[in-house]
Amino acid sequence: xxxxxxxxxxxxxxxxxxxVVRNLSLEAAEGEVVALLGPSGCGKTTVLRxxxxxxxxxxxxxxIAGRKVASDGINIEGPRARxxxxxxxxxxxxxxMTVAGNLDFALASVSVARRERAARITEALRMARIExxxxxxxxxxxxxxxxxxxxxxxxVSRPGLLLLDEPMSSLDTELKxxxxxxxxxxxxxLQVTTVYITHDRAEAAALAHRVAILREGRIxxxxxxxSL
Amino acid sequence: MALGLAALLFIVLCALPVFYMLGVSxxxxxxxxxxxxxxxxxxxxxxxxxxxxxxxxxxxxxLLATAIxxxxxxxxxxxxxxxxxxxxILLIIPLAVPPYVMGLAWIYMGSDSGIxxxxxxxxxxxxxxxxxTGAVIVLSVSFYPLAMLAAEAAARGVDARMEEAALLxxxxxxxxxxxxxxxxxxxxxxxxxxxxxxALSEFGVxxxxxxxxxxxxxxxxxxxxxxxxxxxxxxxxxxxLALMAGITARFMIGERxxxxxxxxxxxxxxxxxxxxxGLAVTIALALFVLLPIAALALETGRAERMILALRSSVEAIxxxxxxxxxxxxxxxxxxxxLGYARARMHRFAGTVDLxxxxxxxxxxTVIGVGLIGLWNRPGLMEEIYRSRLIILIAYLARLIxxxxxxxxxGARQVPASFEEAGEVAGAKWTRxxxxxxxxxxRAGIIAAWVVSFILAFGELGATVLVAPxxxxxxxxHIYTLIANAPSGEVAALALTQSAVVMTLxxxxxxxxxxxxxxxx
Numbered sequence: 231x232x233x234x235x236x237x238x239x240x241x242x243x244x245x246x247x248x249x250v251v252r253n254l255s256l257e258a259a260e261g262e263v264v265a266l267l268g269p270s271g272c273g274k275t276t277v278l279r280x281x282x283x284x285x286x287x288x289x290x291x292x293x294i295a296g297r298k299v300a301s302d303g304i305n306i307e308g309p310r311a312r313x314x315x316x317x318x319x320x321x322x323x324x325x326x327m328t329v330a331g332n333l334d335f336a337l338a339s340v341s342v343a344r345r346e347r348a349a350r351i352t353e354a355l356r357m358a359r360i361e362x363x364x365x366x367x368x369x370x371x372x373x374x375x376x377x378x379x380x381x382x383x384x385x386v387s388r389p390g391l392l393l394l395d396e397p398m399s400s401l402d403t404e405l406k407x408x409x410x411x412x413x414x415x416x417x418x419x420l421q422v423t424t425v426y427i428t429h430d431r432a433e434a435a436a437l438a439h440r441v442a443i444l445r446e447g448r449i450x451x452x453x454x455x456x457s458l
Numbered sequence: 459m460a461l462g463l464a465a466l467l468f469i470v471l472c473a474l475p476v477f478y479m480l481g482v483s484x485x486x487x488x489x490x491x492x493x494x495x496x497x498x499x500x501x502x503x504x505x506x507x508x509x510x511x512x513x514x515x516x517x518x519x520x521l522l523a524t525a526i527x528x529x530x531x532x533x534x535x536x537x538x539x540x541x542x543x544x545x546x547i548l549l550i551i552p553l554a555v556p557p558y559v560m561g562l563a564w565i566y567m568g569s570d571s572g573i574x575x576x577x578x579x580x581x582x583x584x585x586x587x588x589x590x591t592g593a594v595i596v597l598s599v600s601f602y603p604l605a606m607l608a609a610e611a612a613a614r615g616v617d618a619r620m621e622e623a624a625l626l627x628x629x630x631x632x633x634x635x636x637x638x639x640x641x642x643x644x645x646x647x648x649x650x651x652x653x654x655x656x657a658l659s660e661f662g663v664x665x666x667x668x669x670x671x672x673x674x675x676x677x678x679x680x681x682x683x684x685x686x687x688x689x690x691x692x693x694x695x696x697x698x699l700a701l702m703a704g705i706t707a708r709f710m711i712g713e714r715x716x717x718x719x720x721x722x723x724x725x726x727x728x729x730x731x732x733x734x735x736g737l738a739v740t741i742a743l744a745l746f747v748l749l750p751i752a753a754l755a756l757e758t759g760r761a762e763r764m765i766l767a768l769r770s771s772v773e774a775i776x777x778x779x780x781x782x783x784x785x786x787x788x789x790x791x792x793x794x795x796l797g798y799a800r801a802r803m804h805r806f807a808g809t810v811d812l813x814x815x816x817x818x819x820x821x822x823t824v825i826g827v828g829l830i831g832l833w834n835r836p837g838l839m840e841e842i843y844r845s846r847l848i849i850l851i852a853y854l855a856r857l858i859x860x861x862x863x864x865x866x867x868g869a870r871q872v873p874a875s876f877e878e879a880g881e882v883a884g885a886k887w888t889r890x891x892x893x894x895x896x897x898x899x900r901a902g903i904i905a906a907w908v909v910s911f912i913l914a915f916g917e918l919g920a921t922v923l924v925a926p927x928x929x930x931x932x933x934x935h936i937y938t939l940i941a942n943a944p945s946g947e948v949a950a951l952a953l954t955q956s957a958v959v960m961t962l963x964x965x966x967x968x969x970x971x972x973x974x975x976x977x978x
Contacts (some may be wrong), residue, residue, distance in 0.1 A: 339628035
């Protein structure tokens with residue numbers, strides 16, 4: 231038995247003949263933020279997709295909250311059952327729904343009662359500091375506002391695990407700094423286990439308790455940011 | 459210079475007959491401005507029935523064709539089906555075969571001795587054969603592939619990330635209904651509008667099934683009663699409806715009319731049950747492709763009858779093949795220049811799109827009457843009017859807008875920087891266009907040619923009006939034979955028409971397959 235909230239054991243993922251993730255193992259304790267740092271194409275996003283259940287690992291196991299959710303090519307639990315929040319690199323906000331509609335879809339899908347949904351949406355929007363844009367459509371928002379909306383959508387269902395895939399890659403430095411501070415505060419108040427992907431050392435340093443450096447599908451080093 | 463010539467040809471061949479119809483409808487018997495034709499028409503109660511019939515036919519066809527086509531398109535995009543390319547081509551056949559051929563198949567199928575009555579031992583279709591419902595069914599089968607292709611392209615264009623984000627919280631079926639379909643909806647709705655316009659301007663099927671609508675009335679007013687004023691005034695409500703549908707479609711999908719949605723960047727995580735999808739596609743193929751062909755073959759009967767029918771119609775077949783070949787080639791060339799100009803245009807782009815949509819939507823019978831009014835004049839014009847050239851002109855009037863729209867989409871895919879690089883290297887515009895732009899648009903040019911050929915080869919509405927005596931094309935020949943020849947002969951010719959179109963479609967499929975393999 232292991233007390234890690236998230237545990238990846240010897241994960242291998244191939245696309246055709248190309249091995250994108252190679253024998254990767256990683257653990258995160260409950261409430262911990264682990265950053266995966268590495269250059270483009272090193273397999274960071276694939277690791278996140280394997281955790282979310284959007285890809286099945288060809289080899290190895292994925293454990294979330296003590297449950298084995300994937301093992302040797304099979305997703306034992308699908309994405310829905312894993313109860314994760316995901317902020318995609320391109321945000322993937324549904325363009326035909328308002329910001330509140332995006333959040334509501336996430337809640338209604340997991341059968342939260344209508345009255346409770348309204349309260350939860352307001353709370354998530356407030357935490358992501360985007361409550362005044364509840365009835366705006368994604369294309370009416372600025373880059374930073376879209377970012378906040380995607381974050382609000384990821385946390386609204388109170389996930390056990392938050393996965394962030396380079397969510398700030400398209401923002402300017404000033405806005406990035408502002409948002410990192412907000413995400414860190416949000417994470418502290420929610421105490422949700424978080425895996426954060428980035429290729430920016432400063433971002434990793436500002437957010438993560440530990441940083442794993444990925445190269446060619448393998449973890450090269452993993453340690454606290456100060457030691458790295 | 460070349461672009462100017464193409465624009466001039468568009469104005470003379472496509473726009474002028476339509477404007478001429480509008481103009482003549484506003485001139486009285488004394489040659490002065492008058493609304494008499496309209497007063498006369500709108501005073502008749504019959505006109506209201508006509509309007510309702512046309513509207514009902516177009517609306518019901520649009521709804522039914524979309525209800526059939528859109529789910530098939532989503533299945534093609536999202537289900538794991540074997541030999542998907544071949545299935546797609548087979549499912550497109552009803553669109554490539556002229557609607558009136560499908561109408562003939564419907565008549566033979568539904569008769570008391572038809573394939574349905576023979577197979578089931580009961581005759582339940584014959585009361586529906588010559589009815590508005592019958593016309594809706596036939597046209598829906600003819601046009602559903604448009605909704606299918608639009609839905610497939612739109613579903614493929616939905617970014618996989620959007621679906622993945624939803625799959626984290628919702629079941630696949632809910633994701634399909636709430637995320638994929640709403641994002642794809644504008645393109646599907648635009649296809650439904652296009653089907654509406656096509657059904658509205660269709661002449662062959664309502665003519666064949668004796669459903670009085672505006673297009674058949676224009677034909678009757680002109681060819682039976684020779685009431686030119688009434689024929690022109692009847693065309694106006696049709697054009698107005700087509701214009702409204704065109705404007706709505708243009709606003710709905712905007713520039714996507716030309717660009718086509720960018721392909722999804724990632725493989726979609728949604729996969730539909732392939733066994734059920736396979737069953738649905740098989741049923742569609744059996745009902746919409748095999749059954750009509752079987753009905754025509756059964757009516758033809760023996761092979762000797764086929765040979766006999768072909769022998770007696772050699773001239774019409776040769777005429778059709780030659781004119782469709784020349785027409786498609788000219789339309790592709792003119793469409794290439796027009797489409798290119800439209801793609802690189804910044805101002806008036808919306809107006810040009812609308813002009814092309816309306817010219818495309820103008821019914822064949824309207825174009826036919828317009829061309830007769832314009833070209834039946836003494837001198838050189840009469841010479842042209844009395845020759846096969848008038849059929850070619852009718853083809854071009856109908857085909858240039860289609861070819862131009864297809865090729866404008868093709869030209870938009872060629873980055874302007876390719877041409878700028880050529881110009882910087884010192885090449886003249888003509889050289890850049892011929893050596894850089896055109897080769898990049900090869901697939902689009904061939905597609906425009908194939909579509910133009912198929913449309914020309916099946917063109918009936920305009921040809922039946924303008925074809926000089928003894929110069930009929932195959933569709934016009936079949937249409938006149940329907941009343942005076944044994945049904946076996948008519949069925950044999952309709953089968954020939956279908957065979958030519960299917961052969962061409964198969965060749966095009968092989969070309970597309972090779973192109974894709976070359977690029978992958």
